[in-house]
Amino acid sequence: MLSALILIPFLAAAIVGLTPLKGTICRNIALVTAVTTLGINIVLGFQFDFQHPGWQFAQDVPWIEWIGLNYHLGIDGLSFPLLLLNSLLTLIAIISTSQGIQRPRLYYAMLLLLSGGAAGAFLAQDLLLFFLFYELEIVPLYFLIAIWGGAKKGYAAMKFLLYTALSGILVLASFLGLVWLTGESTFDYQTLREHTLPLGSQLFLLAPLLIGVFIKIPIFPFHTWLPDAHVEASTPISVLLAGVLLKLGTYALLRFGVGLFLEGWVYLAPWLAVLASISALYGASCAIAQTDMKKVVAYSSIAHMAYILLAASASTRLSMTAAVFQMVSHGLISAFLFLLVGMVYKKTGSRDVNYLRGLLNPERGLPVTGGMMILGVMASSGLPGMVGFISEFLVFRGSIAIFPIPTLLCMVGTGLTAVYFLLVINKVFFGRLTVGLPKIPPVKWKEHAPAFVLLLLIFAFGLKPDWVTHWSEVQAIALLTGG
Amino acid sequence: MVSTEVKRSKSYFIDEYIARLEKGDALLDDTPQNLVEVVGILKSYGVVLDAYSVNLCYIADTQFLKLFPFFKYFNGDVNTKKFLKFLWHDRINYEYAEYCMKAMFWHGGGGLDAYVDTPEFAAATEELIKAYFKYNPLMIGLHKAFKDFLPEQMRQMAYYSGLGQFWRVMSDIFINLSDSYDRGEIKCIPDVVKFILDGLVADAARPITYTVKVRDQEYDILPKSAGLTFLMDTGVPYVEAVFFRGTPFRGTVSYNAQAYEISYDLGMFNYGALYADPLPIGGAGIPPTLLMQDMRHFLPDYLQDIYRQNVRGEGDIRIQICESFQKSMFCVTTAAVQGLAPHPLNTEDSEEQMANRKYLKGWLNRILESQILKVNNQKTAEVS
Numbered sequence: 001m002l003s004a005l006i007l008i009p010f011l012a013a014a015i016v017g018l019t020p021l022k023g024t025i026c027r028n029i030a031l032v033t034a035v036t037t038l039g040i041n042i043v044l045g046f047q048f049d050f051q052h053p054g055w056q057f058a059q060d061v062p063w064i065e066w067i068g069l070n071y072h073l074g075i076d077g078l079s080f081p082l083l084l085l086n087s088l089l090t091l092i093a094i095i096s097t098s099q100g101i102q103r104p105r106l107y108y109a110m111l112l113l114l115s116g117g118a119a120g121a122f123l124a125q126d127l128l129l130f131f132l133f134y135e136l137e138i139v140p141l142y143f144l145i146a147i148w149g150g151a152k153k154g155y156a157a158m159k160f161l162l163y164t165a166l167s168g169i170l171v172l173a174s175f176l177g178l179v180w181l182t183g184e185s186t187f188d189y190q191t192l193r194e195h196t197l198p199l200g201s202q203l204f205l206l207a208p209l210l211i212g213v214f215i216k217i218p219i220f221p222f223h224t225w226l227p228d229a230h231v232e233a234s235t236p237i238s239v240l241l242a243g244v245l246l247k248l249g250t251y252a253l254l255r256f257g258v259g260l261f262l263e264g265w266v267y268l269a270p271w272l273a274v275l276a277s278i279s280a281l282y283g284a285s286c287a288i289a290q291t292d293m294k295k296v297v298a299y300s301s302i303a304h305m306a307y308i309l310l311a312a313s314a315s316t317r318l319s320m321t322a323a324v325f326q327m328v329s330h331g332l333i334s335a336f337l338f339l340l341v342g343m344v345y346k347k348t349g350s351r352d353v354n355y356l357r358g359l360l361n362p363e364r365g366l367p368v369t370g371g372m373m374i375l376g377v378m379a380s381s382g383l384p385g386m387v388g389f390i391s392e393f394l395v396f397r398g399s400i401a402i403f404p405i406p407t408l409l410c411m412v413g414t415g416l417t418a419v420y421f422l423l424v425i426n427k428v429f430f431g432r433l434t435v436g437l438p439k440i441p442p443v444k445w446k447e448h449a450p451a452f453v454l455l456l457l458i459f460a461f462g463l464k465p466d467w468v469t470h471w472s473e474v475q476a477i478a479l480l481t482g483g
Numbered sequence: 484m485v486s487t488e489v490k491r492s493k494s495y496f497i498d499e500y501i502a503r504l505e506k507g508d509a510l511l512d513d514t515p516q517n518l519v520e521v522v523g524i525l526k527s528y529g530v531v532l533d534a535y536s537v538n539l540c541y542i543a544d545t546q547f548l549k550l551f552p553f554f555k556y557f558n559g560d561v562n563t564k565k566f567l568k569f570l571w572h573d574r575i576n577y578e579y580a581e582y583c584m585k586a587m588f589w590h591g592g593g594g595l596d597a598y599v600d601t602p603e604f605a606a607a608t609e610e611l612i613k614a615y616f617k618y619n620p621l622m623i624g625l626h627k628a629f630k631d632f633l634p635e636q637m638r639q640m641a642y643y644s645g646l647g648q649f650w651r652v653m654s655d656i657f658i659n660l661s662d663s664y665d666r667g668e669i670k671c672i673p674d675v676v677k678f679i680l681d682g683l684v685a686d687a688a689r690p691i692t693y694t695v696k697v698r699d700q701e702y703d704i705l706p707k708s709a710g711l712t713f714l715m716d717t718g719v720p721y722v723e724a725v726f727f728r729g730t731p732f733r734g735t736v737s738y739n740a741q742a743y744e745i746s747y748d749l750g751m752f753n754y755g756a757l758y759a760d761p762l763p764i765g766g767a768g769i770p771p772t773l774l775m776q777d778m779r780h781f782l783p784d785y786l787q788d789i790y791r792q793n794v795r796g797e798g799d800i801r802i803q804i805c806e807s808f809q810k811s812m813f814c815v816t817t818a819a820v821q822g823l824a825p826h827p828l829n830t831e832d833s834e835e836q837m838a839n840r841k842y843l844k845g846w847l848n849r850i851l852e853s854q855i856l857k858v859n860n861q862k863t864a865e866v867s
Contacts, residue, residue, distance in 0.1 A: 361762055
């Protein structure tokens with residue numbers, strides 16, 4: 001069943017990409033594929049045993065035995081929420097793609113490859129298999145930015161490619177080193193996890209892994225590719241980039257950083273917490289200075305992803321659960337905000353904070369978009385009743401006893417979230433509509449449907465957080481105890 | 484192709500608009516689109532004004548001196564069906580008429596404003612108050628303790644009646660204008676202005692009176708002998724209050740402080756209908772929204788079709804109505820400016836021309852600060 005989550009998107013990508021189908025048919029195939037994978041994930045969710053700390057629905061088939069590569073898949077409380085997020089956001093990305101998109105066959109094929117690749121990475125229980133999927137998703141994303149991106153798409157796509165390829169090399173170096181030092185002939189995660197290397201070796205292997213995933217997350221100072229990629233990517237791609245792709249980095253951080261090198265991780269944790277607080281404050285400070293709405297959300301992502309590093313550094317039961325929750329929370333909120341910024345851009349042709357004014361105008365503006373933007377800002381700022389509050393509260397509650405100063409600094413970062421987003425809201429949505437702005441076409445309800453779905457989940461998980469935490473709580477303990 | 488944008492000084496536009504008015508043209512550009520919008524919107528405005536007028540006169544005639552006139556918007560027909568409709572808000576928003584009345588009352592001007600402060604008015608209201616509260620010693624006692632309260636209520640009632648009578652005439656003019664247009668007699672914007680001007684002139688001397696009845700005894704609050712007339716004592720103060728200074732259009736100019744849209748000179752703020760920024764229409768609590776909401780129910784089909792062709796269809800219809808309404812008010816203002824001019828504007832006598840130009844310059848100095856240049860797609864230089 002788990003293979004279906006990878007094979008169905010790949011098969012659909014092949015059909016869409018290699019056969020001369022019309023654009024609408026390609027879109028429909030992509031939609032059916034996304035709905036199917038989401039359906040499979042929901043079925044898996046009903047069959048998932050929350051109390052079981054290990055792998056479930058595992059599949060282990062030898063693939064290329066002489067290099068130790070096995071086709072080993074499985075899900076646990078860490079990967080399952082991200083799989084669900086991936087399938088949901090893929091569906092939302094397809095729905096929010098313009099029906100008149102250029103070169104639809106290639107576009108939908110790349111989108112499906114991206115989705116399948118991300119699912120494969122979350123499912124892989126073999127380090128080499130994880131690396132293959134981790135690298136695989138770079139290719140479609142490169143094309144999605146380079147072909148369907150904005151004015152500086154070539155630059156942004158190349159920067160993304162170079163950074164994330166380097167990230168992959170570093171992660172692979174760490175994995176190869178681990179296999180070499182343990183003397184194993186397999187890349188199987190569980191097998192490698194049973195070895196405990198000396199602290200020096202752990203630090204030696206953890207360093208490249210950390211730099212690799214810090215690029216992917218991204219954490220300051222390895223972040224510079226992200227704002228460019230977000231700004232140049234189209235709205236659906238920004239949704240996937242923020243909602244899923246960045247999570248590959250934090251997933252690798254928890255799965256391999258904590259899971260394979262626990263002692264080294266604990267040794268470095270105080271420094272990682274400091275780095276998390278610097279990244280959070282840096283992201284927030286940069287967001288304040290931006291004049292492009294998309295860049296504000298992009299820098300906000302850098303700040304909010306740093307909370308996951310803080311929570312992982314604290315390595316308490318609560319903070320590890322919080323890290324998973326923050327991944328889901330950020331995935332939903334950032335995707336929501338990117339959809340809304342995309343809507344503003346689609347209707348006004350601008351994202352410039354110094355140009356746009358008064359978009360909350362009830363008759364000629366974008367009142368529903370603006371209203372939802374305010375709710376998104378409230379969620380991102382951590383207002384109670386929404387998913388952002390729960391995730392940030394759990395992160396800070398789980399971390400403050402271990403790293404009080406970095407946690408307090410991250411809390412300042414949360415305060416700054418309200419500052420930079422309210423600056424945007426105040427300028428762009430309040431006051432008088434921009435003089436000379438061409439008449440803004442109305443937004444149809446179906447155009448807002450993807451954002452409504454995300455908003456519903458933002459409230460649902462904010463009011464009923466145990467729907468997420470009960471997936472990851474047991475697994476969080478297992479990661480810390482080596483279980 | 485390189486596009487260039489020409490910006491001209493205010494004095495240039497004053498000269499241009501003086502020439503335009505002397506030629507017999509209107510402040511508003513004469514285009515087929517403007518003609519359809521102005522006539523269509525004035526038709527719906529006429530229907531709404533009729534309802535406003537009836538209600539204002541009803542309140543003045545029957546709700547005077549009532550401290551809690553709960554059902555003043557029901558015109559004496561209170562029943563459950565009407566009450567539920569009222570609560571549902573699918574009704575004429577009479578509140579807008581009261582906003583206009585209060586604007587006139589506040590800004591004053593004209594003979595009506597002067598008369599309500601005369602001893603004759605005070606004596607008439609005193610007599611009325613005593614008769615009305617003849618069997619109510621509590622109110623008579625309160626009246627003695629607070630001498631200004633009830634007379635002030637009657638001053639306000641005089642304005643209810645005055646505006647009601649003014650709108651009665653204007654409503655008929657606008658409906659007749661629409662009928663003339665339908666018959667093909669109105670072909671351009673100057674025709675619209677002429678029609679309105681003729682209507683104003685025809686009723687200029689119409690007396691404004693106000694009489695109430697208490698137990699079969701009539702009391703002349705504004706007697707015919709006061710000499711109050713339609714044009715100078717209600718029309719001109721109305722134009723001044725609502726078109727230029729207008730309380731009812733407060734809130735329609737919204738500013739964003741962070742975008743440096745707040746003027747350092749607070750004297751630059753104007754809230755009249757001619758200055759109103761149509762964009763905030765649709766916002767809760769903004770009085771013009773009520774008027775636009777009322778007018779949208781009575782739009783002629785040809786105007787509705789034009790609005791539907793807009794980018795947002797009927798989504799921003801109230802703003803489109805406000806824009807058309809503003810255009811129509813420039814036509815009414817043109818008629819008022821022409822009607823009040825010291826000499827015919829097409830005079831060839833140089834002394835009369837000089838007097839006219841001095842008179843027109845005074846108006847245009849104010850009018851050019853309004854939305855007229857924007858409505859006519861003209862741009863003025865920042866330094867004028």
